[in-house]
Structure formats: C-alpha cells, structure tokens
Ligand SMILES: Nc1ncnc2c1ncn2[C@@H]1O[C@H](COP(=O)(O)OP(=O)(O)OP(=O)(O)O)[C@@H](O)[C@H]1O
Ligand SMILES: O=P(O)(O)OC[C@H]1O[C@H](OP(=O)(O)OP(=O)(O)O)[C@H](O)[C@@H]1O
C-alpha cells in the first residue's frame with residue numbers, strides 16, 4: 395500500500411505539472427555565493443539577523459564596522475549580505491521583531507536588536523539567549539505616560555494612578571501600546587486591576603488627546619515626543635530600560651556547526667571594542683634618572699595609573715660618544731572622560747610631547763560574558 399500510494403500521488407502531481415500550459419512566473423531564489431537557499435534544518439550557513447531599517451540599522455552597521463566586522467551589502471535594497479571576516483556567515487536584514495521571531499523558528503542563529511524587542515517578542519522563551527546585553531546604542535526606556543492636564547494634573551506616580559477612583563470594572567484605565575505582551579504583564583505585576591489595552595503601530599502619543607486612551611506605554615528616549623504631546627512619565631512607570639543587544643538561539647549554538655565559534659568571535663570583538671571606546675592611549679616623554687623614578691612620579695598622580703600601571707621605556711641618544719637615556723617614553727590608557735585632567739597631571743610631573751590616539755580594542759585575558767554563556771549552555 396505505501397508503495398502504491400506513493401506512485402499514485404507522484405503520477406497525480408506529474409499530471410498537474412503537465413496541465414500547466416502557460417509558464418508561471420517563478421519567484422527567483424536569492425542566491426548567496428551562487429548557492430540556492432537551503433532548508434532551515436539542513437542549511438550549513440550561519441545566519442545573523444540585522445535591523446533592515448529604522449533607528450537601529452545605521453548604528454548596528456557602524457558598530458560592526460568599528461569592530462572590523464564590516465558588512466558587505468551590494469545595495470541597500472538587497473536583504474542578504476556577508477561579513478568577509480566571518481566565514482560561512484550570512485547576514486539577513488529584517489525588521490527587529492522579525493529577527494526575534496526567526497531566531498525562535500530556527501531561521502536565524504544570531505541577531506542584534508533592542509532589548510525591548512527581545513522582551514516583547516521573545517516573551518522569555520528559553521531558546522533566546524542574550525549574549526551581550528549592552529552594545530551601548532539604541533538607548534531608550536519603555537515607560538508609562540499620562541496627560542499633564544485634567545484629572546491627571548496632580549498624579550505623579552503609578553501608585554497615585556492606581557488609586558484614582560475613576561477606574562472601575564465598567565470604566566477601566568485605557569492604555570494604548572504597541573507592547574501587547576509586556577504592557578498587560580507589567581500592569582498585572584503592579585497590581586492595577588481595572589485596565590484595558592488598545593494597540594497601534596506608531597504615533598501612540600496622539601491617543602490621549604484623541605480620546606482613544608487615558609495613558610500610553612511606549613518607548614521614550616529624549617522625552618521630546620511626550621512633552622510635545624502634553625504627556626508626562628510617572629514614578630514607578632518604567633517597565634524596561636533598553637539598548638541594543640546581541641542575541642542567539644540556544645538550539646543553534648548547541649546544534650549547528652560553527653555557531654558557537656562565530657558567537658565567541660563576535661563577542662570577543664564586541665567586548666574588546668566597547669571597552670576600548672571609553673579610553674585613549676596617551677604617550678609622552680619624560681626626563682628622569684631611571685625608569686623606576688619616572689614610574690613613581692606617574693603613579694603619584696591619581697588619573698595616570700592606566701589599565702595595569704604605566705609602561706615606561708628608555709629613549710636612547712648618543713652624547714659625547716656614549717649611549718645614554720635621559721628621557722623615557724611612557725604609554726598609558728586614560729578614560730576619555732578623564733583626558734584633560736590626565737594631561738594636566740602629566741604636565742605637572744614634567745611630561746612633554748604628549749600624543750593621544752584612539753584605541754580599537756582592549757582584549758582581556760578572558761571575556762566574562764563568554765564564561766557566562768558557556769555555563770548557561772551547560773558546557
Ligand atoms: N526614541 C528612541 N530612541 C532610541 N532608541 C529607540 C527609540 N525608539 C526606538 N528605539 C529603539 O530602536 C528600535 C527600533 O525602533 P524603530 O522605531 O526603528 O523600529 P520599530 O518601532 O520596531 O518599527 P517601526 O517604528 O518602523 O514600526 C526599538 O526597538 C528600540 O530598541
Ligand atoms: O523620547 P523621544 O526621543 O521623543 O522618542 C520617543 C519616540 O520615538 C519612537 O517613535 P518613532 O520615532 O520610532 O516613531 P513611531 O511612533 O512611528 O515608531 C517612540 O515610539 C516614541 O514615539
């Protein structure tokens with residue numbers, strides 16, 4: 395019977411193809427390196443999802459470029475690209491929420507999106523792992539906001555909002571939000587009983603003035619949009635602080651060849667770069683009688699200790715036929731914020747010819763996040 399069934403189904407489908415007299419337009423598969431796309435289960439390539447547009451997109455490409463992981467995209471409307479530094483990796487440009495969905499469905503292995511998107515669309519799914527939780531861009535918060543006017547004029551906290559007599563079972567607080575998972579969860583955890591939600595894709599700040607909602611729950615960064623729409627945040631109303639994060643599928647890291655290694659390389663470069671962007675390398679010359687004496691002078695200044703103490707090297711010159719070292723070259727790392735104070739302190743102890751250079755990477759002996767990831771994966 396199985397054989398018979400197989401044959402008959404096959405012949406039926408042959409018939410079906412034969413009856414199509416008009417050639418059908420076929421969706422042209424997107425080719426990467428000349429290869430047709432493979433099915434999720436048997437694909438060999440590693441896939442990284444990056445935001446295709448919106449405010450995260452340019453900053454994500456910029457960060458990767460600064461980590462020497464430039465994305466090679468043929469043109470902005472092509473959704474597939476590569477990072478030549480990472481072999482066997484495909485980059486797919488997708489909307490942030492689709493990146494999270496596709497990580498869960500196994501169609502992507504890694505992704506960069508805002509923490510808000512992971513929390514909303516990942517819904518604490520165990521397969522999603524946040525590999526780097528602070529990529530230092532896309533900063534915003536998911537926050538509850540209410541009108542500055544009318545019955546809300548003297549309401550400044552979530553507690554006060556909850557206590558307002560206006561909210562009853564028949565007439566609940568109406569909240570407009572795009573965060574239909576996190577919103578109700580937050581309100582429930584905050585003990586607000588009489589609440590209903592409505593949703594929209596954008597421009598939520600208009601909802602209270604339009605009479606559609608009493609409050610909104612949306613992303614805030616500078617606060618300008620709220621202010622321009624006569625809305626205010628309230629104490630205790632922040633659901634989540636968000637910034638860009640690197641996420642990965644647990645299943646992919648464990649099962650798909652090469653995903654864990656690629657995650658490690660990306661993590662190392664990201665950590666080393668993000669550590670470096672806060673620092674400058676400072677080199678200077680100092681007159682001194684010995685390297686130790688120069689080092690002592692440097693270490694007497696609070697802003698000049700560097701990451702692991704100063705490097706001091708003799709600068710040799712020939713005088714009266716003899717090779718001597720009257721000067722020493724010093725190299726230290728200085729936090730960008732403390733740069734001017736450091737220069738003043740260097741000058742005060744006799745530093746001259748001060749050169750400042752940006753740093754690309756600071757590699758530690760070991761990356762703490764990598765250890766954490768391995769333990770989370772049980773490896
Ligand atoms: N005002 C903001 N300031 C900083 N980061 C923000 C701000 N708004 C959003 N973000 C971050 O950028 C991510 C992408 O937001 P963006 O508005 O580009 O796309 P989206 O809202 O997901 O889609 P769309 O608005 O096109 O429907 C958000 O998930 C969040 O992490
Ligand atoms: O605090 P601010 O700096 O003013 O930023 C907050 C605004 O930015 C986002 O909107 P976006 O620009 O993405 O428009 P959208 O509503 O169409 O998503 C967010 O939804 C807020 O409306």
Ligand SMILES: [Mg+2]
Pocket residue numbers: 596
């Ligand atoms: Mg938006």
